[in-house]
Amino acid sequence: MKRESSTQEITAVASPSLALLKYWGKQDGGINLPATPSIAVTLGGLESRARVAFAPDGTGDLIILNGREQPPHHFAPMLNELRHLARDERGFVIESSNNFPTAAGLASSSSGFAAVAGAAARLLGLPTEPEQLSPIARIGSGSAARAVFGGFTLWPAGALSATALHPVDFWPELRVVVVTVSAGAKSISSRAAMEATRRSSPYYEAWVRDAAALLEDGIEALAERDLEKLGVIMRRSYMRMFGSMLAADDPILYWRAGSLNALLLCEELRGRGIQAWETMDAGPQVKILTEESSVELVLEELQAYFPEKTPLVASPGPGLRFVD
Amino acid sequence: MKRESSTQEITAVASPSLALLKYWGKQDGGINLPATPSIAVTLGGLESRARVAFAPDGTGDLIILNGREQPPHHFAPMLNELRHLARDERGFVIESSNNFPTAAGLASSSSGFAAVAGAAARLLGLPTEPEQLSPIARIGSGSAARAVFGGFTLWPAGALSATALHPVDFWPELRVVVVTVSAGAKSISSRAAMEATRRSSPYYEAWVRDAAALLEDGIEALAERDLEKLGVIMRRSYMRMFGSMLAADDPILYWRAGSLNALLLCEELRGRGIQAWETMDAGPQVKILTEESSVELVLEELQAYFPEKTPLVASPGPGLRFVD
Secondary structure, three states: OOHHHOOOEEEEEEOOEEEEEOOOOEEOOOOOEEOOOEEEEEEOOOOEEEEEEEOOOOOOOEEEEOOEEEOHHHOHHHHHHHHHHHOOOOOEEEEEEEOOOOOOOOOHHHHHHHHHHHHHHHHOOOOOOHHHHHHHHHHHOOOHHHHOOOOEEEEOOOOOOOEEEEOOOOOOOEEEEEEOOOOOOOOOOHHHHHHHHHHHOOOHHHHHHHHHHHHHHHHHHHHOOOHHHHHHHHHHHHHHHHHHHHOOOOOOOOOOHHHHHHHHHHHHHHHOOOOEEEEEOOOOOEEEEEEHHHHHHHHHHHHHHOOOOOOEEEOEOOOOEEEO | OOHHHOOOEEEEEEOOEEEEEOOOOEEOOOOOEEOOOEEEEEEOOOOEEEEEEEOOOOOOOEEEEOOEEEOHHHOHHHHHHHHHHHOOOOOEEEEEEEOOOOOOOOOHHHHHHHHHHHHHHHHOOOOOOHHHHHHHHHHHOOOHHHHOOOOEEEEOOOOOOOEEEEOOOOOOOEEEEEEOOOOOOOOOOHHHHHHHHHHHOOOHHHHHHHHHHHHHHHHHHHHOOOHHHHHHHHHHHHHHHHHHHHOOOOOOOOOOHHHHHHHHHHHHHHHOOOOEEEEOOOOOOEEEEEEHHHHHHHHHHHHHHOOOOOOEEEOEOOOOEEEO
């Protein structure tokens, strides 16, 4: 036990991982092992910041997210794994906050768990390379396995860890316009929705099979930085993900009127030759992949539908980093 | 050839058939043989009216729908079948009109083809009982096989004809509130969308398999006039139909922002104990099954989302009838 470090605190920052090909559904045999392979980009500018210190002797984990204490059980498996690896039984005091809406389909759990995993690992004296942290962060939230990396990542089906596909500067012209259709927390967590889909959707098997078939083309389109080619595959992936959810019993529907307006706008823009390719996750928000040169136009067009909102514009961002 | 009847004209009226369990996809081996069984209600008050006469000697079919001449090839297979049955080669002059939006997902083709089939059959001296007309009307548009009947119908998978399940007065309290979200014609015909789903959706097989599994429960819920039980099954059916379309390549999406608002409103109403169960077809419109006693409230709530629209309220309606 390294009692000498008990007054230390570590702050880590991570950005959310936006899946271009979707992770939806878990395999048996481990915690958060994905049934489908995913490809993702880490979104610079959106940040989860976690400050981790040891808890006073003999007390358990205290977790405060955006100023509110959280039930510790969501964090326990990941924190226990870290304690196990470090052979250190102390509890943690964790304060985490996001500079973007939480639990609203903006992958805040990917960046949140990545930041906490990183800060706690460093506090414990464990290695903090993304390759080492990925399988640990995964235990907290599947997509956190990707968010520890910057740039572009691949998380194969069934894998304990994600891997880096391309570095953060691989595609400098790429932009992601994040339209926050509704900032409220989602009605059903992605964890619960995935499980309901697996359990009750007659399309789940086909979803898993088909997602594997999309992977090779997705990797190729990304390697070529071909936004149109990638966009077509992205749409297949997210539409099939949502199709598998609609078929669940009860049907799961994260879309809101504004989501549809945003995605129909993208369709219209593409009809006018503008590369604007949307994707969505477990929530009503819409993320539009476009090129730097089209961002202004996309924002202008969005203005008509969302006069009171200013979308975030993200570039491919860095992975986990520490704040001294 | 019955030349003596050449100055006669017949007018028939039919109402659209709203599927509660959906027909989506065709089997091989015939024209419009459904891959999935459907259960439907014929919607009183919405009417297609067809006036049919023989064309002048030696001229082909002339078809005018809502005042506009139509390419005759959509009607040819059904009209040829009628001519074949009657051993009469004459062409028809057909004028058809709807008192509700056409080709916008309100099943106007079901009522339109049913009315034309009926009027032409009578003109030709053929039998006009729904049982006789159903397999003929089906050739024009699958769901027309149901629309020749009033009340509640069943159209089994692969069947040449629909059959009557319950008469028009079986469930007098049932109402269908038809919200015309957008009156424009749909972007892709249901015929083309079905075919694209069959050809390219990885969920199509599961859709067909699952639709068969829903049938028994659907028939039972309808027999019991249990709106809640029926509503749950209806939602499964239409959500899975749309899920199979989202997964097509390219994705097929008929929903518009207003569609989502209407269906989320139904969810909210159900949360307040009001029986309001929506369904949708190939188009953005939303049809809400409710009870007579709740219609006023449903209309009031819809008013907030659709201030400029007055939804139609239909009851179970009669089948094909003739106007003297």
